Amino acid sequence: MxxxxxxxxxxxxxxxxxxxxxxxxxxxxxMPVEGVRGGLTLRATLTLVYAGFLTLSLVAFAVTVQGMMTRNMLGSVHDQLTQVEKSVSLLWRSGKNPAASEGLAPGTVVQVDIYSLPLGAVRGWAASAFEVPTWQVTSGQQNLHFGAAHAEALRTGGSAFSTVKIGGVPYRVLSTLQERDGRAARVSVALPLVGVDQNLRQLRSVMSLVALWGLLVAFGVAYVVTGRILAPLRLVQAAAERISQDNLSERVPEARGEVGELAGAFNAMLDRVQRLVEAQRRFTSDASHELRTPVTSIAGHAGFLLRRTQLEPQQRESLLTIQREAERLGRLVQDLLELARQDAGTLxxxxxxxxxxxxxxxxxxxxxxxxxxxxxxxxxxxxxxxxxxxxxxxxxxxxxxxxxxxxxxxxxxxxxxxxxxxxxxxxxxxxxxxxxxxxxxxxxxxxxxxxxxxxxxxxxxxxxxxxxxxxxxxxxxxxxxxxxxxxxxxxxxxxxxxxxxxx
CATH class of the missing domain: 3.30.565.10 (Histidine kinase-like ATPase, C-terminal domain)
Structure with a gap:
């Protein structure tokens, strides 16, 4: 009670x-002990690196595909322009109306600028001279205006491709220099690029959609794959967190590859630490047990002498010091025994x-x-x-x-x-x-x-x-x-x- x-x-x-x-x-x-943890996790870093690499790859792929499609479409337009130019030039050299060429695609513009000089003289003209023809034959009200680069290409090569706008609509133009009856002419045919632009916009839309879904899938796949790759490391982390002074027998599961080598080295280190800790515990426990008896004996004999003998003041002071220090040493031995029991799990x-x-x-x-x-x-x-x-x-x-x-x-x-x-x-x-x-x-x-x-x-x-x-x-x-x-x-x-x- x-x-x-x-x-x-x-x-x-x-x-x-x-x-x-x-x-x-x-x-x-x-007592909270706050650690400093900054930056991204390894999984997030690997995911971002993989997704970033895939993003760059998709961008490069999209640019490449768009460049190839643009070249292919322009190549097709150039082929059409070449065929139309041949037909128009043949009509002009035959003395017929070049704008009356049959089989022209809808929207085709034909323009012939005729000069009073022979072809040889016209080839040496400056760019501005090409814009002052003697008379002009066109297929409509449109008027093709060219820049200096187009004129320079005509002067040096006899033909030139360029892009102009008519009423805000882009046209691809092929111009060649022809001669008839000692007079030079600039024969130009143009096709609208509206269809090409629409196809390229659709291609960009499709590529953007594919890239977006590709990135989402890439992030998901990268997250899952990196999770599987890092799974052995998480096992190592979980095992390491379970290891403590009272649980040194825990070991990290060993896997294949570099992670397995890391786990093996970690386990070998734990073996050494466990042997050292166990040796320290045995020493503390054994030393405490061995010291307890002589320390008790010293304190007892000092007390006996203090009680049963006649002592001089200096002798009494010395014995009191011996007794006091023996008692303090006894308390220390007892404390060490308690800690040894705690470490051994026998408290x-x-x-x-x-x-x-x-x-x-x-x-x-x-x-x-x-x-x-x-x-x-x-x-x-x-x-x-x-x-x-x-x-x-x-x-x-x-x-x-x-x-x-x-x-x-x-x-x-x-x-x-x-x-x-x-x-x-x-x-x-x-x-x-x-x-x-x-x-x-x-x-x-x-x-x-x-x-x-x-x-x-x-x-x-x-x-x-x-x-x-x-x-x-x-x-x-x-x-x-x-x-x-x-x-x-x-x-x-x-x-x-x-x-x-x-x-």
């Missing part, structure tokens, strides 16, 4: 220093329903006259499923850490938190600097090393406390504001009160 202690506070003792002891503070698992917890406020009051009662800080317990009468002795050790450690640092007041607050019970141990000390917080839970880490050694701390207290809390399925976190104090919070699984309630 549980009995409630009526004493909930301890009187303060003078001469304390402010601040919670950093001795034994391990890094809390609940035992016998959980049962325990009234946490009662337990906190019991700790406070036991520390009456021992701590320099005023200790206060408050909160709810809630029960938790814990090991009474282990949790007594945790609370004792937290309170003593605060007291050893010279806090004037320490408050233990027990509250219900849904399916959990929260225990806060707060002090009014000077707090802990922010640069120490990331390492405050590391083993053997001290904010001020000399201070804690003088108080007899081992630097392992909170590491053990956290291990005990974790073994209960709980969590521990620490927050501190420099100049305002420190709060250590413990979350434990809640429990219903048993039928035999407090007596």
């Amino acid at each position: 549980w009995t409630r202690s009526s004493r909930t506070s301890c009187a303060p003792m003078p001469g304390g220093r402010s601040g919670m002891a950093a001795s034994g503070y391990d890094r809390p698992r609940l 035992t917890v016998r959980a049962e329903p325990v009234p946490l406020r009662w337990l906190a009051e019991d700790v406070a009662h036991g520390l009456r006259g021992v701590t320099r800080a005023a200790l206060t317990v408050r909160g709810d009468d809630v029960w938790a499923l814990v090991d009474k002795d282990r949790m007594h050790q945790v609370l004792l450690n937290l309170v003593m850490n605060a007291d050893k640092a010279g806090a004037r007041a320490v408050t233990v607050t027990v509250t219900a938190a849904g399916t959990q019970v929260q225990v806060d141990v707060a002090d009014d000390g000077e707090g802990i600097s922010p640069e120490h917080l990331p390492r405050i839970f590391d083993r053997f880490y001290r904010v001020e090393d000399s201070r804690q050694r003088g108080e007899g701390g081992t630097g392992l207290g909170l590491s053990i406390a956290r291990a005990i809390v974790t073994a209960h399925g709980g969590a521990m976190e620490l927050s501190s504001v420099l100049g305002a104090g420190t709060v250590v919070s413990v979350l434990l699984p809640a429990s219903a009160a048993p039928d035999d309630d407090l007596a």
Whole structure:
């Protein structure tokens, strides 16, 4: 049966220093440690590279196809123009009306510019002279106007292709220089390019649609394919995330290729790490067991000499120092044993329903006259499923850490938190600097090393406390504001009160 202690506070003792002891503070698992992760994932990068390469390929393909189609269509138009030009030139040289040529395609324009000079003289003309014919024969009201490049091609080669606009409509024109009766003439035939432009626009529309669907399909295929390619890496990642100090037997599945070689090297490294960690654990456990007996013997003999012999002051002081250091070494050996059990997974917890406020009051009662800080317990009468002795050790450690640092007041607050019970141990000390917080839970880490050694701390207290809390399925976190104090919070699984309630 549980009995409630009526004493909930301890009187303060003078001469304390402010601040919670950093001795034994391990890094809390609940403290957020944010990593920097920037850029794209490997899968996204490979997908974008594949899709970008395909985009460039599609663009190059579209440009090539359009260029080929344009050349083919213009080639077909050029063939038609050549046939029409031959027919028109034959009619003109025969003295017939060249515009009366039969079988012309709809929209065909025929224009003959006749000059008064022979062909040889006309070939040496400047570009502007070609625009001043003696008379002109056309197939309609249209009038073909040419640029300097067209005239230069006629002057040097005797024929030229060019594109002109008539009423806003593009025409492809073939012009040749002919001669009849000692007079030169520029025979020009033109065909509209409306059909060619329409075909090219349709081709561009089709190519754009094909490219769009191709890109969508490419993104999908690339995403799926890269996912399958990277699947072994995800298995490696998942296995690596499962590996911890308590689970070094996990191994990464080995695949074929480069990923398999990476997994094999990773597994070989894990084998070496596991052997080293196991050797370290065995050494810690064996050394702790071997040291416990001689350390206890030294402390016992020192105590016996202090009690049963007449000693000079210097001898008594030396024996007191031996006894004090032996006891501190004994606590260190015990802490190392606890950590060895934690690392080996043999830390035992016998959980049962325990009234946490009662337990906190019991700790406070036991520390009456021992701590320099005023200790206060408050909160709810809630029960938790814990090991009474282990949790007594945790609370004792937290309170003593605060007291050893010279806090004037320490408050233990027990509250219900849904399916959990929260225990806060707060002090009014000077707090802990922010640069120490990331390492405050590391083993053997001290904010001020000399201070804690003088108080007899081992630097392992909170590491053990956290291990005990974790073994209960709980969590521990620490927050501190420099100049305002420190709060250590413990979350434990809640429990219903048993039928035999407090007596």
